[in-house]
Amino acid sequence: MKKLIVSALAICTLLSCTEKKEETTLSGLKKADFVSTVEGQPTNLFVLKNKNGLEACITNYGGRLVSLMVPDKNGKMTDVVLGYDNIADYVNSDGNFGALIGRYGNRINQGKFALDGAEYELPHNDNGHCLHGGDKGYHTRMWTPKQVDDQTLELTYLSKDGEAGFPGNLNIKVTYKLTDNNAIDIKYEAETDKPTVVNLTNHSYFNLSGIPGSQILDQIVTINADTYTPVDSLLIPTGETPSVEGTPIDFRQPKSIGERINEPFDQIVKGRGYDLNWILNTKGNINQPAASAKSLNNGIVMEVYTNEPGLQFYTGNFMSGKDKGKHGVVYPHRGAFCMETQHYPDSPNKPEFPSVVLRPGEKYMSNCIYKFSTQN
Template identity: 70%
Template sequence: MKKHGLLVLAICTLFACGEKKEEATLSGLYPTDFEASVDGKKTALYTLTNDNGVEACITNYGGRLVSLMVPDKNGTPTDVVLGYGSIADYLASDGNFGALIGRYGNRINNGFFTLDDVTYELPHNNNGHCLHGGEKGYHTKIWDGKQIDNQTLELRYLSPDGEANFPGNLDIKVTYKLTNDNAIDISYEATTDKATIVNLTNHSYFNLSGKLDAPILREVVMINADRYTPVDETLIPTGELAPVENTPMDLRQPIAIGVHIDDEFDQLVKGRGYDHNWVLNSNGDINVVAAKTKNLGTGITMEVYTNEPGVQFYTGNFMTGNDTGKHGITYPFRGAYCLETQHYPDSPNQSDFPSTVLRPGEKYFSRCIYKFGVE
């Protein structure tokens, strides 16, 4: 259970018991279940809809994508992301379903990095390493939300100098846009007043089956990458850019996730399945598909586009099967997968990896598009 020392939780409901009179979203969420005061700031649920009736629900608690309703091959609206049905449930969880991740997505070795001859020690929250900015990363922050129109949400957060011991005041704007070609287009912008490191991403858990209590082993995946970054026993990159060819890491052609996930291959054993960074062939071209997944039952497809050099493919290997989400659904072991567009893990300690340093006067910009269709 996550403890918030400054938490004052006040969920507003119309009735203490019985049915709610307020209108639910298409995904069955009630906005008042997301109205609370956390650390003195108000939380809310924002609903985006496009011209096709696709709906995305986002809360400013952690900037989380709570639900995403897209049509299946029969035109039936289908929720394709895991999440919870209230702020209270999110606060009670240590997970990061749908969250904005930062200041540094993924792992930093031993929680240390050196920048301009100054060494910084970060939180140690994952096998002695810093993962996703620490226990109180951006996934736990209350972002300032502004709904621009029916299809656009702007979220802002000023991360103060020294937060989680990262240097520099980082002024961040994240824009969620639900486009008319059925895509969630996420843009990240940031500036700093002091040299720092930045690696922002989204940690949505996807399941295209129409059954959020079903494992994802039969879903088909393709990742447009000739190489990946192997890891040690604690999932820190070794520094190598290894070829995927002739290994279970070769996902260049569509293949069911479960085909090789339990192979006695060193990297899959270390990750308990897929939990690795792929070096994308798209070379930062937002118009080139970086990854694609498909569910053969619903026909739903998801294409991923990004200007980032890598993507972390994670197959829910640390899901316990004891997590109850929206509508009382229990999420099983390997009940979803993540495709987190990013710079590589531990880049601040790997001189041969693309740099994640941001300096005053520069502007950080990252973009990720999750585009949905049917086949």
């Protein structure tokens, strides 16, 4: 009888382990598929939930937002971000789905800048320029996780002096919080021991429609900006800040992404669609909406709030239609958009732009909030 009881307990234990191993999230992700090691450090999937049933899944590889489940106008829970359903695909991809970006989000001209009389050389990973901190930017790094509570995840990372050519040991903490007013609130903090430049952001690809593998051309966007930073043929800002008035990049009134995306406007042609930095009218006031997007298909609305001076709006122009994401869905050309809160591209080489310099004794603080609701 004792042997029988032991055997039964063993079977129960095995079943329990199997169930735990096969634990899935609301978005259909298997947590076990994110348990691995990268650079000798453990990877995992962390699940945040709020009182309204929303769910955010984040991996500490690249600090990536893997899925974000929000309700549509009929209460159907919908994943609004693109990504992969296992850690191996993230590691093997050269994309930035959901990732934390740094040390400098966006482009730095010729991968060079000078600070306090010293010159620094960075990776040249984008037409001779440095993009998103180089190929080995923070989107490829292992972040140390701490799940504070059911709604909050803290990620920390020490970016060492000289990493990717940037000066200074930079201690970073990023906090993801899924709030009870249905927002994913991302707070960035950083301190350095040597003068450096910092511009952190999140590179989530959004599609609000709830239709797997669809384009985002019918989704409605507003951007609270009167001016923008035009770019040259290699997408480096010229230093000018003209008005959006009378151009296809005027989003002060709501319009669909596809309405004017194919017009022969110089800045659209260069980016193969929308891929520009807008100068926000909010001037750092995080209580004013910087931008919004809406799906006419299901009524999901996303509002963006930030204390940053700029917003990069990108419409998946370089998506090839060959990338297979979560649950085997093929992501098409212009299958998502990004709204990256930021300082302006190439600010280290543009003294007329707001400064991105961080010095010892100062604290870098940036905040981006993606808030969700519905409209009929």
